[in-house]
Amino acid sequence: MTWSKNSGIINRGGHMTISGAAIGDGATVFHQHPLEATISRRADVGVITIKGSEAKAVVDALGLRHQSLNGVPFWHGTTNLHGVVTRVAMIRALGQGQRSTMAAFENLRETFRPAVIALVGIGGGFYPDISAGDVAIGTRAVYYDLRKETAGQVQRRGEDRETPAIIGNAVNSFFVEHGEPARFTYEDHEYRVLSCIIGTGDAVIADAESEIRRYLKHYNDNISVVDMEAGGLTQAFHERGNSSQIHGWVVIRGVSDHSDENKNDAIQKTAAQHAADVLRSLIPYLPCHT
Template identity: 30%
Template sequence: MPETKRTVAVLTALSLEYNAVRAHLTDVETLTHPRYGTKAKLGQLPDSPWQVAVINMGEGTLTAATLTERVLTWLDPEAVLLVGVAGGLKDDIGIGDVVIATKVYSIHGGKQTPDGFLVRPEAWRASHRLEQAAKEALGDTTDFQTYFKPIAVGDVVLADRKSELAEHIHTHYNDAAAIEMESSGVTQAVHLAGEAGALIIRGISDKADPNKSGDDETGSQPRAAANAAAAAVAILRELDPKPVPGQAATDPREGPFRGETYGGDHYDFRKSTFNGSFVAKFVGHRPGDEDGR
């Protein structure tokens, strides 16, 4: 009997990003949320253990947060990827390169005082599990350069490197390599849900400067979206599903607990080879004990 594939949700803000991801899937069907009408394309990712639900959610942090929460409760994905384009903030990261967000900064939090604007930063870190899969999958890529850097997020399109906003980012979020409009909503929703991990994957389509429109006219957005989608596919092919309660937690030939199974709240070591110290606490009732301790 074939194994049922596990689900990953891939969120996009633009149709060209959505189409770039959709192009990698087979056996695609349309899903419709029974109450709200939200659409998703569910397809198989060849050479991977995953089925992928792609949702074109639209632009902006509030939309991203709302739709991410809806997708989490509707489709119960094991991981959430946000895949698309962004403006580059670093001169050494070129158009078409891909940035994997190690941190997501929300750039508008703070307090305005007579002494100036006092920043109150808010940030979310990438899922360690997903980031590790990304580093393994993208370490030898040659089609584009990949960078693991923070990303800045705000409900604004930046097209002026000399603007007050650009200076604000340079001063307070100096390590940010790109800017876009959705990641903080996605990562906050995933963080509050507490189950799935999130990873942000952005292809650089412009340099967040006055030449943004000119870059777009050269086809930089489809190129950046295609590279981001290719990076997402490589990561998913590297990513292993989480163990299912009652099934082997690791390959029986590998790891410190060879052959163990996970039963929901305990590990069964009866068929295991265990190397290392082991500490156990008795929590049952011994004959003669009055309180079971």
């Protein structure tokens, strides 16, 4: 960006049109660089990631480039998949958890006005429902951290939110064409893609006998993947995005562990790559093209 200075302007009568100018001693004019001018500031799909491995996987899968806007780092670009051209903008949340995800949602919404927002990355799976390396697509999320604590008892109060039907129908169409579970191949190894309900809260689950796991399975036995961010996404959409501007949200989670005592970071990179690969394949089905 460049700045031009102006020491004043004189008009001795008649009409005058001033463009790209400033009036007054020391006045300043801002000139936008060509790269900034080419950014449409409009996206069809907005993507939220949390970890660095998740962000890199999406950038590599979609060929996005970095650009800071208003001091916030984004990655954006255009994809052409099966003849469908899609503008994508991605943000990496500042940290893990529901609150940081809500802030990332707001930054995406204000800056790029996406039609659909996808939360993409890794999550924990409940074995044997889903295996490490598989990918879950969620259009419904159950927030499990709401609770009442009394002497000797914790009473959880699940908060259940579902994305609008237009997104659910798009995901269903994806599975009609690919089968369910769908079978994808990434770098010569196969993994499955399934639809499921996402359990979400701020607790990291690393115990096969966890009370949270038991609660979620009792709440709905189709809950087989958990994360720490989907609740923030669904709450942000409920409060700020539920309008004609944003059609809805979807959660894509590559399973990196079984949410038990064997939880480790060994396959996080692979799980993130699988999730980004599924996002790329899902984009042409999403109702986001204007």
